[in-house]
Each structure stands twice: as structure tokens, then as C-alpha cells.
Amino acid sequence: MKLLVTGGTGYIGSHTCVALMDQGYSLIILDNFSNSKSSVLENLRKLNDNFIFYNIDVTDKKAVEQVFSKHEIDGVIHFAGYKSVEESVVEPLKYYLNNVVSTMILVKVCKKYNVNKFVFSSSATVYGENKVPFKEEMELLPTTNPYGETKAMSERILMDVAKADPNFSVSILRYFNPVGAHESGLIGENTKGIPNNIMPYISKVAKGELDKLKIYGNDYPTPDGTGVRDYIHVMDLAEGHVAAYKHLSKGVHIYNLGTGKGTSVLELVQAFEKANGMKVPYEIVERRPGDIAVCYADVSKAEKELGWKAKRNLIDMCRDAWRFESSI
Ligand code: NAD
Numbered sequence: 001m002k003l004l005v006t007g008g009t010g011y012i013g014s015h016t017c018v019a020l021m022d023q024g025y026s027l028i029i030l031d032n033f034s035n036s037k038s039s040v041l042e043n044l045r046k047l048n049d050n051f052i053f054y055n056i057d058v059t060d061k062k063a064v065e066q067v068f069s070k071h072e073i074d075g076v077i078h079f080a081g082y083k084s085v086e087e088s089v090v091e092p093l094k095y096y097l098n099n100v101v102s103t104m105i106l107v108k109v110c111k112k113y114n115v116n117k118f119v120f121s122s123s124a125t126v127y128g129e130n131k132v133p134f135k136e137e138m139e140l141l142p143t144t145n146p147y148g149e150t151k152a153m154s155e156r157i158l159m160d161v162a163k164a165d166p167n168f169s170v171s172i173l174r175y176f177n178p179v180g181a182h183e184s185g186l187i188g189e190n191t192k193g194i195p196n197n198i199m200p201y202i203s204k205v206a207k208g209e210l211d212k213l214k215i216y217g218n219d220y221p222t223p224d225g226t227g228v229r230d231y232i233h234v235m236d237l238a239e240g241h242v243a244a245y246k247h248l249s250k251g252v253h254i255y256n257l258g259t260g261k262g263t264s265v266l267e268l269v270q271a272f273e274k275a276n277g278m279k280v281p282y283e284i285v286e287r288r289p290g291d292i293a294v295c296y297a298d299v300s301k302a303e304k305e306l307g308w309k310a311k312r313n314l315i316d317m318c319r320d321a322w323r324f325e326s327s328i
């Protein structure tokens with residue numbers, strides 16, 4: 001089975017590539033290194049070398065077509081995209097052009113080459129301020145940023161295409177908060193500059209590269225006042241993709257990939273300290289604009305239909321995140 005993986009040298013893509021190759025899939029990986037390093041390829045090869053790589057921009061239709069014409073492709077997993085909420089507010093066109101256009105181009109080329117299996121990286125951000133736990137059938141609420149809109153739009157495009165073409169099988173995966181790294185420590189989340197997301201920020205504080213963690217608000221309506229999220233180990237998420245691909249069937253199927261469990265910022269800090277035997281200094285600051293109080297998944301659909309469930313706990317996530325961070 002040959003799968004095309006876009007954004008395969010990025011954080012979630014690289015871990016999913018390992019999980020897929022471990023299951024015997026051979027891969028064609030596309031990436032333009034806009035948010036990843038070419039050194040990821042060397043480390044991926046140490047884990048499994050059953051892949052071919054092309055340095056290609058997925059919005060370049062001609063280049064994508066060339067790849068499809070050269071290889072017999074069974075299905076596509078589309079990770080490539082930009083993911084910074086903050087940046088998307090400042091540069092919305094950059095986000096719509098990359099995230100929405102790449103999805104449209106890939107689907108168009110898939111149809112031309114009769115490739116009918118497609119897995120798409122969406123985000124829990126599309127639920128907006130719905131009531132927790134978030135369920136797949138909930139009406140999507142407007143997100144407060146262009147990044148979230150690119151995910152909601154891509155979802156709608158895929159739904160329309162599948163409605164018009166009964167042979168098309170799509171799995172839309174809504175990720176909650178992926179953290180951690182591959183157990184080998186060879187691949188992980190390699191953020192450029194000061195991280196926006198919490199786990200890489202905590203890791204950089206632990207490493208001494210940043211002074212202290214700024215906790216954005218302790219006056220939320222949550223048990224300890226800090227924001228609650230559904231953190232999921234990136235290898236569990238990766239294995240969720242393998243399950244989703246194996247269970248692809250005609251039409252569009254949407255799955256939450258999370259653990260179903262909410263963890264507060266303070267609980268996460270404590271887990272990190274316990275897992276790694278170190279202190280993480282922090283201070284409480286103002287709320288971050290655009291943040292919601294609580295976000296966690298109802299994961300029963302993925303469990304029932306895909307037979308997939310997250311296995312790793314918070315301590316595993318913190319230990320593996322630190323193992324990777326301390327190695328780079
Ligand atoms: P990432 O930035 O680490 O990986 C994305 C990869 O895509 C990068 O390697 C980048 O170089 C590549 N890329 C971007 N645009 C490209 C293009 N036009 N052509 C070729 N390659 C391109 O991000 P990630 O955390 O691995 O996220 C993967 C996907 O999952 C993204 O679509 C993201 O929006 C989505 N997602 C991520 C999270 C998260 O918390 N990390 C949560 C929900 C959804």
C-alpha cells in the first residue's frame with residue numbers, strides 16, 4: 001500500500017509517518033520545509049526508511065500532478081498547512097491561500113488520478129465555544145481567527161466533494177492538543193522562535209532557555225481557575241491516523257482524536273515536574289485573547305467505529321516531550 005503524506009516532516013506528520021511505516025505502508029512524503037527542518041528526514045530514516053521524499057509545495061498543482069503521475073498512490077493523508085492562530089490574524093491571506101488552496105488542489109489531483117481515499121487534519125478549534133465535551137455532530141461555531149476558518153472551510157469543501165462523488169472516502173480528524181514526542185527522542189515538536197503552545201513553552205523553561213511560564217489567567221470557571229485542555233500524546237494521535245485510514249469508507253466521516261480527559265494548566269505543570277523531576281517556575285498573567293476556558297473531546301465515536309483509543313497518559317506525554325527537548 002502506497003500512501004502520499006503531505007507535511008510529513010512536520011510535528012504530527014513525522015510521527016504519523018513512523019506509525020504508518022511500522023504498519024507496513026510505504027510512503028511518498030511531500031513537504032516544502034516551510035515549518036520543518038530537512039534533518040527530520042535523517043532521523044525518520046533511522047526509525048524506518050520505507051519512504052520517498054519530494055521537496056514540493058502542495059499548492060503547486062503541476063508539481064503535485066507529477067508525483068501522482070509517477071507513482072501508484074492508494075490514498076492521501078493531508079497534514080500540510082500553517083497552524084499559528086496569532087499569525088493567521090495578522091496574515092489571513094497567507095492562511096487561506098495555503099490551507100484551503102492546498103486541500104482543493106490535492107482533491108482535484110486525487111480525482112484526476114482516481115485516488116479516492118483522503119484523510120484530513122482538522123482541529124478542535126472548529127467547535128468554538130460549544131459545550132464540552134465536544135461531539136462530532138455539533139454545529140460548528142465561528143472561530144475567532146482565520147486559521148480556524150481555514151479548517152472549517154476545508155471540511156466543508158471535502159463534504160461537498162464527497163456528496164458529489166459517491167466513490168470518495170474522507171476521514172476528517174479533529175485533533176485536540178497534541179503533545180509529547182516519539183519514544184526514541186529522535187523526532188518531536190521543533191518550534192521556531194518562542195513557542196505559542198504550552199508544552200514546548202514548559203520544555204524551554206525547564207531547559208533554562210526561557211525564564212518562566214506565563215500562565216494565561218487563573219480566573220476561568222474551572223476547578224483551579226486555569227484553562228482546561230484535552231492533551232493527547234502525539235504517538236496516540238499518529239496511531240489514530242492509521243486506524244482512520246484502515247477504516248475509510250465511502251462518504252465523509254468525522255472523528256475527534258483526543259483522550260476525553262481535561263487537564264488544567266496547573267495540573268500539566270505538576271505532571272511535567274513529577275515526570276521529569278524538575279521545577280517549572282511560573283507566574284499568573286492576564287488571559288490570552290481568544291482562549292476558551294475548557295476544551296475536551298467526546299471520544300466515543302472513534303473508539304466505537306475505529307477501534308482506537310489513546311493509551312498514553314500525561315506522565316508519558318511530559319516525559320517524552322522533555323526527552324526530545326533535552327536532546328536538541
Ligand atoms: P507543522 O507545522 O509541524 O507541520 C506542517 C508541515 O507542513 C510542515 O512540515 C510544513 O513545512 C509543511 N507545509 C506547510 N505548508 C506546505 C505546503 N504548501 N506544501 C508543502 N508542505 C507544507 O504542524 P503540525 O503540528 O504537524 O500540524 C499538522 C496539521 O495538523 C496542520 O494542518 C495543522 O493545522 C493541524 N493541526 C495541528 C494541531 C497542533 O496542535 N499541532 C492541532 C490541530 C490541527
Ligand code: UD1
Nearest residue numbers: 085123125196197198201214215216227228229265290291
Ligand atoms: C491553540 C490554538 C488552537 C490550536 C491549538 C493547537 C489559540 C487561541 N488556540 O490552542 O487554535 O488548534 O493551539 O495548535 O492559540 N497557556 C499558558 N501559557 C502559555 C501557553 C498556553 O497558560 O505560554 C495555556 C492556554 O491559555 C491554554 C492552555 O495553556 O489554556 C493550552 O494552550 P495552547 O497549547 O496554546 O493550546 P490551545 O490554546 O488549546
